[in-house]
Amino acid sequence: MVDDTSLTSLPKCCLSVVIPCFNEVERIQQCIDRVLEQPVVGEV
Numbered sequence: 307m308v309d310d311t312s313l314t315s316l317p318k319c320c321l322s323v324v325i326p327c328f329n330e331v332e333r334i335q336q337c338i339d340r341v342l343e344q345p346v347v348g349e350v
Contacts, residue, residue, distance in 0.1 A: 321346050 323341050327334050 319346065 325334070325337055325341070327337075330337075
């Protein structure tokens with residue numbers, strides 16, 4: 307069983323997102339917006 311205090315001591319994770327965007331001008335902004343909506347994203 308895990309308590310709340312042990313969760314705060316976990317290291318932050320690192321997430322990389324690769325977005326293929328060749329000929330995707332119509333969809334790239336929506337894709338970037340959806341990535342930014344995720345709680346783990348710190349920068350793009």
